Amino acid sequence: MAFRPNCPQPSNCLIHCFSEAGRFVVNEKLFPIRFASNVAYVNVLRNGTVTSIPLVFFFARYLYEEKTKHERIAECVVTEAIIDLPHCYNNEHHRWILNSAAAIIGVRISEFLDRPIFAALSYSPFPPHVRNVLVFEFGSGGLCSSLLEVQRGNLGITVVASHRSYGCPLVELMGEEMEDKFGIEIKESGAELFSVNAACDLAKNALCSGQPRAVVNLSFLQGKYGVQISPQVFDLAQVTQLNLHWIGENITRCLLQVEEDPMNAVDEVILVGDSVGIPDVKRMLEFLFPWRQLRDELDPGTFIRELALDMAASCDDETMVVSADYIERFWSWL
Template identity: 25%
Template structure:
């Protein structure tokens, strides 16, 4: 029945639910998104916007960006790197990486990243059910193509089914979902070579694959778990910390409250620069000064601060395009790609799109921040079931939908 299955996409910064169905028209599409934040307090749990707002005041009680920790061991190198970025601690739980934080009144809480994922899944499920006016039993859950079998199992079995409330959940790779958003999994995309480039809030990856009779065949994949929009914002924060010290004689490096305010203002400015050439930032409000003190951030300055990070993203694309071939084959390798799809919130940054257009010699690119969740919603419909069940589900390791 239309509306009895929904699509779930958990991102590091934003999570969404989408599908088809409504009280009046069962074929109407719906989509709801929330920030990927969860807060634990003595009085209960906050999710989404409320959690993100609470994190601005009590950052040590909030969790976001947990996705890359799903299903990994405590002594994985990624845990060491993550520990340098977050205000809480990691402990071994059930042989895996767990999270330990001090909530209000000094109480300690220990949990797994899967618990955080399940709280978000349950909230998205609740939102969709409120829209439809009935229970949803089944889900199609998106997963990064580079996730291994343990990570995939932790997402679908623990987060979506055991704790998230779905009777059955099946996986589809994010790259396949993005292509399905443009119906490239159907006959019109048969034999086409597709490159999906994802640049989100915290991660970056590129995947090249081909559909043959509805089945995806991997050609190459490369990713960077620590490259995304948050890094771009961080460069702007560093710039203004130095500017404030130079022009306003304030060193705010040790002032966590002021740094949080500055980061929020830099994040706002970054987003506005997607449509503007410059943004005035009220530094006075950040510093708590009585008078308004404005400094301008131009798009040109933003691009200067972040050029090397964006070029790192381009290196990921080139690695996947070339597959180790000599540079003499570069043009033929580019020409062999039929469709290029850009997904993730950070692809809205004009320089990102321009670098990719230049790399592909000015060809038209599909830029669609929500292609993954929209494609997953299409695959959640009964008539699309075979693309999930037959082609992309099952197995124990590696990208489950891909066969070389």
């Protein structure tokens, strides 16, 4: 049901890098989680009709699809699973939901991998002077910065701070302008937020197709609110800087949890996921952290998956490997 951009750029296009994150937020509004008798429910579309199901069943449906896919390839029954999670997801609440969802389909989750720690391990051992490592990633559902402390002698790695951001910066900017100028809170309405998100995606598509400027037209709000809304014009540089500012703000909020002078808290930076190989992101991180080593020569996401697959192969029972990125993408394409 969500608008799907037809971007001629690769999947790690900086202009579109937060498009799925924007759809993630839209679907949270269109299909909000509600509680009844301490049970979480979510609305989903089934045959064109909105149906309310327990949130645990929602994730069970996803895990069942992964289980079926794995069994088709392996030609045997899956009874165990290994799941890698961003640190912000790796808490008791989310683990309980996923464990309960897995139990419904007859699967036991044998291991949750804390993604930033295992991303750091892909570059281990660290030199003696490296004590604090920033792991930065963005994927389908948002972006996450995690500050890790490396014990002397590489005897252990601990996450000491983490911050996750959701949404699309361009959509957020348009929402703020509508509220500041007209008192319109588009984020309170899932349908309006959906339309604003689609309008922003159209503008991003135009920029990535080579047009020097693109228009975000929100005139569809005029009739309902009785105001005159002028189209907003953006060029490629403006949207690029908007996204880079969003990234920098996420990193700063993470580091401020533990340091008054955040940028001096980092000895080394590791890129994960779609952030690997984007020149503008690399240049921004080099500007924020001069004279620190920036590690992007590997794809830690691939390392984590290979590690998880090795762990699965060593298990006695048939074990599937699931990434939280795919769970988030499942949510964003409701």
